Amino acid sequence: MTESADIAVEVVGLGKNYGAVTALKSVSFSIESGKYYALLGPSGGGKTTLLRLIGGFLRPSAGRVYLHGAEVSHLPPNRRPTSMVFQNYALFPHMTVERNVAYGLKLLRVPAGDIRDRVDRMLAMVGLEGYNRRMPHELSGGQQQRVQLARSLVLERDILLLDEPLASLDARLRKDMCLELKRIQEKVGITFIHVTHNQEEALTVADRIAIIADGELVEEGTARDVYETPDKRFTAEFIGDNNVLEGAVAAVFDGRVALDIGFAKVEVPAPPAPVPTGARAAFSIRSELLRIAGRGEDMGASWQVVPAEYVEDVYLGLTVSHLVRLPDGTEAVARQMSGESDGNRFEAGQEVAVGWPTDRARLHLA
Amino acid sequence: MYDDFASPWNIRLKWVYLLAVVFALLMPVFYTIGISFNQHGFGARIYEFTFDWYRVVLGDTLLVVSLKWTLYLAVATIAATIPMALLSAKFYKRTRRKVAFVALMLSPLFVPADIMGSSLLVFFKNLAKGFAWLGGALDVGWFDGWFDLGFLTAVIGQVIYTHPYAFIVILITMSRYRVQQTEAARACGATAWQAFWHVEFPQIRVGVFSSCAFVTILSFNEAVRTALLKGGFDTFSNMLVAQMLNIGMSGESYAMAGIMSIVSMLVIGSVIVYTLVRAERLERRARAMAEPVMSS
Numbered sequence A: 001m002t003e004s005a006d007i008a009v010e011v012v013g014l015g016k017n018y019g020a021v022t023a024l025k026s027v028s029f030s031i032e033s034g035k036y037y038a039l040l041g042p043s044g045g046g047k048t049t050l051l052r053l054i055g056g057f058l059r060p061s062a063g064r065v066y067l068h069g070a071e072v073s074h075l076p077p078n079r080r081p082t083s084m085v086f087q088n089y090a091l092f093p094h095m096t097v098e099r100n101v102a103y104g105l106k107l108l109r110v111p112a113g114d115i116r117d118r119v120d121r122m123l124a125m126v127g128l129e130g131y132n133r134r135m136p137h138e139l140s141g142g143q144q145q146r147v148q149l150a151r152s153l154v155l156e157r158d159i160l161l162l163d164e165p166l167a168s169l170d171a172r173l174r175k176d177m178c179l180e181l182k183r184i185q186e187k188v189g190i191t192f193i194h195v196t197h198n199q200e201e202a203l204t205v206a207d208r209i210a211i212i213a214d215g216e217l218v219e220e221g222t223a224r225d226v227y228e229t230p231d232k233r234f235t236a237e238f239i240g241d242n243n244v245l246e247g248a249v250a251a252v253f254d255g256r257v258a259l260d261i262g263f264a265k266v267e268v269p270a271p272p273a274p275v276p277t278g279a280r281a282a283f284s285i286r287s288e289l290l291r292i293a294g295r296g297e298d299m300g301a302s303w304q305v306v307p308a309e310y311v312e313d314v315y316l317g318l319t320v321s322h323l324v325r326l327p328d329g330t331e332a333v334a335r336q337m338s339g340e341s342d343g344n345r346f347e348a349g350q351e352v353a354v355g356w357p358t359d360r361a362r363l364h365l366a
Numbered sequence B: 001m002y003d004d005f006a007s008p009w010n011i012r013l014k015w016v017y018l019l020a021v022v023f024a025l026l027m028p029v030f031y032t033i034g035i036s037f038n039q040h041g042f043g044a045r046i047y048e049f050t051f052d053w054y055r056v057v058l059g060d061t062l063l064v065v066s067l068k069w070t071l072y073l074a075v076a077t078i079a080a081t082i083p084m085a086l087l088s089a090k091f092y093k094r095t096r097r098k099v100a101f102v103a104l105m106l107s108p109l110f111v112p113a114d115i116m117g118s119s120l121l122v123f124f125k126n127l128a129k130g131f132a133w134l135g136g137a138l139d140v141g142w143f144d145g146w147f148d149l150g151f152l153t154a155v156i157g158q159v160i161y162t163h164p165y166a167f168i169v170i171l172i173t174m175s176r177y178r179v180q181q182t183e184a185a186r187a188c189g190a191t192a193w194q195a196f197w198h199v200e201f202p203q204i205r206v207g208v209f210s211s212c213a214f215v216t217i218l219s220f221n222e223a224v225r226t227a228l229l230k231g232g233f234d235t236f237s238n239m240l241v242a243q244m245l246n247i248g249m250s251g252e253s254y255a256m257a258g259i260m261s262i263v264s265m266l267v268i269g270s271v272i273v274y275t276l277v278r279a280e281r282l283e284r285r286a287r288a289m290a291e292p293v294m295s296s
Helices: A047-055 A097-107 A112-125 A141-153 A171-188 A199-205 A223-228 A233-238 B008-036 B052-059 B061-094 B098-110 B113-138 B151-174 B179-187 B192-221 B224-229 B236-247 B251-289
Strands: A007-018 A021-032 A036-040 A062-067 A082-085 A159-163 A191-196 A208-213 A216-222 A242-253 A256-260 A265-269 A280-286 A291-294 A303-315 A319-325 A331-337 A351-357 A362-365
Touching: A007 A047, A007 A191, A021 A047, A021 A062, A021 A191, A021 A208, A021 A216, A036 A047, A036 A199, A047 A062, A047 A082, A047 A159, A047 A191, A082 A141, A082 B179, A097 A112, A097 A141, A112 A141, A141 A171, A141 B179, A171 A191, A171 A199, A191 A199, A199 A223, A208 A223, A208 A233, A216 A223, A216 A233, A233 A242, A233 A280, A233 A362, A242 A265, A242 A331, A256 A280, A265 A303, A265 A362, A291 A303, B008 B251, B052 B061, B052 B251, B061 B098, B061 B151, B061 B192, B061 B236, B098 B151, B113 B151, B113 B224, B151 B192, B151 B224, B179 B192, B192 B236, B192 B251, B224 B236, B236 B251
Parallel strands: A036 A191, A036 A208, A082 A159, A159 A191
Antiparallel strands: A007 A021, A007 A062, A208 A216, A242 A256, A242 A280, A256 A265, A280 A362, A291 A351, A303 A319, A303 A351, A319 A331
16 A cells, blocks of 8 residues: 555555446545545446445455555444445434434543533534524435534544535535535545535535546546546546547647548647557547637637537526537537627528637547 | 315215224124123123123133233243344345345245144154254253243244234334434444444334234234144133133133233224324424425
């Protein structure tokens, strides 16, 4: 394992099988202490399995889990320095809010006076002062999740696992709670590992994001890296609103790759890995970087431009999506802020040009 | 589409039908209880209310002893059946082969009482012989009397009979329980037992206590298996059946039947009332939880 005092969580070759079904295939990564880490991916991809393996709720079929350098793969949840917030239904319905939050402290035989102080302090931190005597069913969904958070944080363990904690909340409340979680994490300074399938949620809260799909760790990096410069095609398709076009590598020169996409040759920045000529590859470009112009209009030397046919625009409130059809029939989306409305000057069926800044495209080898 | 609630008379008629069926089913029981309070017994033209038959029953040493044995049997059966049913229900929640498991658990219900009783009788007889042979072969006396017919064999027979009922009752209560709560308790530092005792048990307690009541009633009502497996003691139902077969129904027999019916109805009635009250409370809670989640 990695020798570093700052590593809170390290998993090495972690895998989980259910009979013939493989839920997680040999995943390895590490998380620095005090970071907000998101496990993001589609449903059924293995992210909750990974979280539950870290928490001790599942036994790994292969690999090891280290928490603060100590191997804990064989330990049950109550003997790990972690606590957990569940998606829902996890408050004890027969206990008041106060008793829910105090439960772990009572198990630790903390004196009653200290328990009261710590519970009150924690409820104040999650904005539930005065809710001590309420029963869980007397709380809204958001309040229930806050109680769960208080119940986990009051134990003062240094790793908090959050399994889709906001999934059952409405959109507005989810947004509020995202910011609240981030604020609390910064305040308490412990390591948060947050599982979600919602990219906006992950981008809002996380310092670093791991993309998990098909039981594998697809890609890992800072929120900005994963969004702006995705390495893998899957990441580009999963995060943000990317246009992905396929082609064959025609040439490699001066840090660029010339890609033949059938109806045009486009240049894409070359990745660090060697790119063999003739290989199948794809490139992605985010929809907000795509620009639409009339045929013949100059976009600049540093732009790649291809012909297209304007299809329609879709108003989405904050943004407007403009749909165009490329010569090979592929549809591409250009997104603009609603205020910057220059796309509506085109009619459906009109011949247009679509361009993007050359250095903002990402090449993905098959 | 036919609207069931369009006419209140539809609902009233359904209630009348339901009550008529229940009345028809319970009529013989109430009739028996009525006779048990008649000084002149069955078939008399005059009805004189009395507790005399009950006094006779409770003054009869043999009957009181049989009542005690029945109680011991009920307590021992509860002590064995309820933990087993609880474990079975917990296993059911975990296993992926649920249909096969339920079929296995309920299978004793599909064997007629006399077949089950006689099968166990033969089984225990042979088992006792086997242990006697083993003791003889090893030249030790430890195995003497193992599985001779008696209290233990009667309890085993009762456990096999009552386990499916207790399993079903506990399982129904447990179906409301969310396993995330156990995991949340573990994440708070609880051991598996603490998580069960502090979090799960309080929520399934009503099912466990209902099962205890059910097993008690079944122990009082069971006659065939215990008659075959009991060895040298008599239960209350054994005495009642024996009395009916030997001397026919006397005023005393009606009082014995009355005691069993009244106790059973009181126990079951209490469980039903408690369950209804609890269901109402849970429904209120569920309604509150189903309120749209609002930003707080």
